[in-house]
Amino acid sequence: MAAPAPLLHPDPDPSFTELLAIRPQLRMDPLAGLMLEEVPLARIAAAHGTPVWAYSAGTLRRRLATLQGALAEARLDAQVHFAVKANPNLAVLRTLGDQGAGADVVSEGELRAARAAGIPAAHIVFSGVGKTLAEIRLALSEDIQQINAESAEEVAMISATAAAMGRTARVALRVNPDVDAKTHAKITTGKSENKFGIAIGDAPALYARMAGLPGIRPVGLAVHIGSQITAGVGAYRTAYGHLADLVRSLRAQGLVVERVDCGGGLGIPYRDEPAPNPAALAGAIAATLGNLGVALMVEPGRWIAGPAGVLVASVILQKQGAGRRFLVLDAAMNDLVRPAMYEAWHGILPVAPADFTAPLAPADVVGPICESGDTFARNRGLPSLQPASLVAFLDAGAYGAAMSSTYNNRPLAAEVLVEGDRFALVRERQTQEALLAGQALPPWMAR
Numbered sequence: 001m002a003a004p005a006p007l008l009h010p011d012p013d014p015s016f017t018e019l020l021a022i023r024p025q026l027r028m029d030p031l032a033g034l035m036l037e038e039v040p041l042a043r044i045a046a047a048h049g050t051p052v053w054a055y056s057a058g059t060l061r062r063r064l065a066t067l068q069g070a071l072a073e074a075r076l077d078a079q080v081h082f083a084v085k086a087n088p089n090l091a092v093l094r095t096l097g098d099q100g101a102g103a104d105v106v107s108e109g110e111l112r113a114a115r116a117a118g119i120p121a122a123h124i125v126f127s128g129v130g131k132t133l134a135e136i137r138l139a140l141s142e143d144i145q146q147i148n149a150e151s152a153e154e155v156a157m158i159s160a161t162a163a164a165m166g167r168t169a170r171v172a173l174r175v176n177p178d179v180d181a182k183t184h185a186k187i188t189t190g191k192s193e194n195k196f197g198i199a200i201g202d203a204p205a206l207y208a209r210m211a212g213l214p215g216i217r218p219v220g221l222a223v224h225i226g227s228q229i230t231a232g233v234g235a236y237r238t239a240y241g242h243l244a245d246l247v248r249s250l251r252a253q254g255l256v257v258e259r260v261d262c263g264g265g266l267g268i269p270y271r272d273e274p275a276p277n278p279a280a281l282a283g284a285i286a287a288t289l290g291n292l293g294v295a296l297m298v299e300p301g302r303w304i305a306g307p308a309g310v311l312v313a314s315v316i317l318q319k320q321g322a323g324r325r326f327l328v329l330d331a332a333m334n335d336l337v338r339p340a341m342y343e344a345w346h347g348i349l350p351v352a353p354a355d356f357t358a359p360l361a362p363a364d365v366v367g368p369i370c371e372s373g374d375t376f377a378r379n380r381g382l383p384s385l386q387p388a389s390l391v392a393f394l395d396a397g398a399y400g401a402a403m404s405s406t407y408n409n410r411p412l413a414a415e416v417l418v419e420g421d422r423f424a425l426v427r428e429r430q431t432q433e434a435l436l437a438g439q440a441l442p443p444w445m446a447r
């Protein structure tokens with residue numbers, strides 16, 4: 001069973017050279033050090049300080065094109081909807097939207113970001129297990145492509161809201177196929193014990209009921225079985241097979257099924273995981289749903305954005321503990337929470353050219369936050385790194401900045417977009433003033 005690589009892995013880590021070999025967006029220049037496309041990361045750090053996120057526009061486009069190409073190659077009538085939760089930066093969304101990506105959103109904020117980036121409402125799907133009335137109203141007034149409903153209770157909310165607004169919501173039913181995607185327990189979503197979707201056995205009756213409700217036009221089905229799926233496409237095939245059966249049985253009842261949203265979840269190799277590729281996913285879709293005459297959607301987030309981004313941090317100090325070396329960075333779990341939250345393994349490379357050939361020794365890479373979970377890596381082979389040396393976290397373009405917080409009252413880091421040999425700030429580092437803004441003392445504390 002493939003599972004995401006944990007923070008501390010029993011096998012030797014891939015070398016720096018091996019990590020770079022499968023990431024064409026990154027290379028080590030003998031003079032300029034680690035480069036993202038044609039921009040030395042040291043230049044970005046010098047211009048905008050650290051910690052700083054940097055995204056490659058070229059990589060975003062290339063990966064989106066690979067996915068679009070794989071779907072076309074499999075002769076599928078399929079649209080890619082980028083899962084905005086992975087990276088809601090407007091420049092990222094604009095880059096992908098300009099190349100034809102729609103958006104999969106799960107909140108008012110994501111819907112507004114997708115619209116602000118220029119993604120047409122007709123290419124936006126709203127997913128999520130708990131949309132508020134205000135969010136349903138916004139989706140309806142924007143007339144987005146589709147709302148994916150996850151329960152009978154939510155269908156009733158959408159129907160009542162749409163009818164009151166004199167609108168008709170295009171609704172797909174998200175089904176829970178009870179399939180194990182063999183990924184981290186916190187990010188598996190297609191098992192019956194997970195909160196997502198409606199049990200596949202309950203779907204036919206609800207779908208039939210939807211067809212008779214005011215304010216609702218049932219347009220199809222949706223499924224999403226989990227994230228960072230690296231155990232091949234078997235679980236996808238099983239889930240899509242169940243959906244295909246459901247499409248056939250709904251149609252046999254005389255119901256209309258126009259679309260199937262196949263969800264996201266395609267994994268990437270953070271360490272050396274044998275991640276499935278888009279062609280395999282397209283093959284699984286084609287083999288199951290390909291001949292039903294339904295329009296298809298996929299909702300990848302990580303696969304597109306993960307490898308396109310890095311987090312650059314500075315070493316604050318190197319500290320010798322009892323039998324271990326700690327490398328204390330100015331980035332912390334509030335910036336990149338994946339290691340603390342899922343024990344996730346991220347490649348960590350020195351940015352300076354000389355560091356690359358230096359002898360390596362194990363280090364625990366940590367942030368300055370006051371809890372031991374603020375650990376990015378254990379026993380990681382790294383050269384001696386003096387204060388102010390830079391390191392880069394690889395594959396940080398998805399669920400990186402998106403999951404940042406201000407824990408320890410640390411401001412959100414800046415974000416930069418790299419385009420060939422140019423780069424531009426696309427989100428400023430949060431100011432200390434902004435961190436305090438909006439807080440007020442109650443009148444009785446005034447002095």
Ligand SMILES: Cc1ncc(COP(=O)(O)O)c(C=O)c1O
Nearest residue numbers: 083224227264265299300301302
């Ligand atoms: C409904 C839905 N679609 C798409 C995604 C995107 O997942 P990933 O970034 O793993 O492709 C998610 C997150 O797992 C999700 O919940």
Ligand SMILES: N[C@@H](CCCC[NH3+])C(=O)O
Nearest residue numbers: 085187227228338398399
């Ligand atoms: N945030 C998770 C993925 C969850 C996907 C959300 N549906 C991660 O970083 O791996």
